[in-house]
Amino acid sequence: MTTAKEGEQLTRVGPGTAMGELMRCYWIPALMSSELVSGAPPIRLMLLGEKLIAFRDDQGRVGVMDHRCPHRCASLFLGRNEGAGLRCIYHGWKFDVAGNCLDMPSVPPPDFKQKVKARAYTVTERAGLIWVHMGARSDSPPLPAFEILDLPEHEIRVAFIQRECNYLQALEGEIDTSHFGFLHAGHVDVEDLAEDEPLRYTVTDRAPRYHLSDTPWGTQYAGYRPAGRDSTYWRFANFLFPFWTQVPNGEFASHIHARAWVPLDDGHTMFVFLWWKRGVSAMSLPQPTFRDGTAIGGTGRSSKFLPNTSDWLGRFRLEANPGNDWKVDRAAQQDGTIYSGIEGIHLQDQAITESMGSIVDREFEHLAPSDQMITRTRRRLLMAARALRDQGVAPPGALDASVYRDARSGYFVSDDLSDWQEIYAKQLAAGVHPSPGTLNAAE
Ligand code: FES
Numbered sequence: 001m002t003t004a005k006e007g008e009q010l011t012r013v014g015p016g017t018a019m020g021e022l023m024r025c026y027w028i029p030a031l032m033s034s035e036l037v038s039g040a041p042p043i044r045l046m047l048l049g050e051k052l053i054a055f056r057d058d059q060g061r062v063g064v065m066d067h068r069c070p071h072r073c074a075s076l077f078l079g080r081n082e083g084a085g086l087r088c089i090y091h092g093w094k095f096d097v098a099g100n101c102l103d104m105p106s107v108p109p110p111d112f113k114q115k116v117k118a119r120a121y122t123v124t125e126r127a128g129l130i131w132v133h134m135g136a137r138s139d140s141p142p143l144p145a146f147e148i149l150d151l152p153e154h155e156i157r158v159a160f161i162q163r164e165c166n167y168l169q170a171l172e173g174e175i176d177t178s179h180f181g182f183l184h185a186g187h188v189d190v191e192d193l194a195e196d197e198p199l200r201y202t203v204t205d206r207a208p209r210y211h212l213s214d215t216p217w218g219t220q221y222a223g224y225r226p227a228g229r230d231s232t233y234w235r236f237a238n239f240l241f242p243f244w245t246q247v248p249n250g251e252f253a254s255h256i257h258a259r260a261w262v263p264l265d266d267g268h269t270m271f272v273f274l275w276w277k278r279g280v281s282a283m284s285l286p287q288p289t290f291r292d293g294t295a296i297g298g299t300g301r302s303s304k305f306l307p308n309t310s311d312w313l314g315r316f317r318l319e320a321n322p323g324n325d326w327k328v329d330r331a332a333q334q335d336g337t338i339y340s341g342i343e344g345i346h347l348q349d350q351a352i353t354e355s356m357g358s359i360v361d362r363e364f365e366h367l368a369p370s371d372q373m374i375t376r377t378r379r380r381l382l383m384a385a386r387a388l389r390d391q392g393v394a395p396p397g398a399l400d401a402s403v404y405r406d407a408r409s410g411y412f413v414s415d416d417l418s419d420w421q422e423i424y425a426k427q428l429a430a431g432v433h434p435s436p437g438t439l440n441a442a443e
């Protein structure tokens with residue numbers, strides 16, 4: 001059981017909290033590079049409960065800083081992006097992307113601009129994303145050694161979707177595999193599926209068994225079910241420090257991806273999804289169908305967005321949200337067209353985790369043996385946050401990014417009877433490992 005105190009430590013991400021300090025040891029994928037245009041007005045960015053602004057100067061450099069001007073705290077959101085920096089419109093002080101004060105025109109000489117700094121964070125760009133390190137400027141960590149980050153930008157796809165709940169709640173939805181046969185596929189009858197439809201195994205056995213273990217990058221589970229007489233259908237998935245997941249919605253051999261659940265504040269999360277465009281997964285395969293070729297209800301892939309606004313939490317919000325009950329279709333729920341009545345697998349997960357409220361009261365839960373991955377992941381996060389707070393121990397991956405290297409998720413059918421971790425190692429070795437060199441040669 002998770003106590004109220006543990007729940008609090010796990011979920012609060014503001015400055016000075018145990019988990020907030022853990023998150024500040026890592027690079028955080030915060031924006032799409034395309035959101036910031038050279039010379040354009042700054043945008044508001046909420047991250048780990050801090051109100052920030054982001055802008056790109058005329059040389060293409062990105063600044064991410066506290067939105068308050070260090071003079072009298074006017075919001076730099078209203079600032080003018082002028083050449084090599086951002087000028088506060090109140091008294092005209094100007095700051096570069098590193099927070100240095102370039103100009104103090106309202107102060108008669110001699111001014112003291114070398115003594116004033118805006119609170120700016122370290123920023124880097126990779127894979128079409130702007131990454132922010134919110135810890136001390138002097139000790140920027142390495143970027144995680146995900147395989148997806150080795151690929152050239154044109155091989156990577158990126159999506160952002162905001163979720164209206166705490167990051168851990170959203171993340172736990174990803175490592176809760178036993179919901180799949182209900183929330184997403186409760187209306188699917190095995191008789192109606194083609195022989196080669198992977199969903200077959202899920203709906204034949206809706207209570208899979210698991211192996212699970214701590215790993216260098218966090219935690220891993222393998223759900224397994226019989227697949228015919230001598231084979232097993234395996235689904236591997238990972239939690240990776242501090243807020244990443246890899247899910248089994250693609251073929252293990254080529255499912256190169258990473259999914260971040262970035263805390264905007266305690267009650268809002270940005271889902272940041274990077275995937276290899278040539279991998280075989282839910283993003284590249286057509287919508288699943290029944291044997292007769294009709295689409296399986298509720299498995300649509302498109303997400304409808306509200307227009308972005310300039311609010312702190314105004315980016316990448318879905319049209320279906322708690323305010324309209326996620327557009328649940330009760331008729332579809334009742335007649336068995338869509339088990340949940342909610343269209344789209346992502347939206348189903350979104351609705352469920354948002355329906356729990358902003359932050360779950362974990363003392364109210366009754367966890368089952370099928371929730372072991374969730375329990376283990378909470379413990380791993382909590383132990384790491386406390387070790388950092390109490391002994392100054394760097395959490396996994398914060399200093400040594402290579403811990404992420406061998407993390408892969410996905411499904412496969414195998415007749416190998418080895419130990420589950422050996423099977424994993426063999427599948428990983430046999431999988432596709434594109435490198436920028438091989439990709440360029442193939443084109
Ligand atoms: S408050 Fe920004 S220049 Fe005065």
Ligand SMILES: [Fe+2]
Nearest residue numbers: 173180184349
């Ligand atoms: Fe799901």
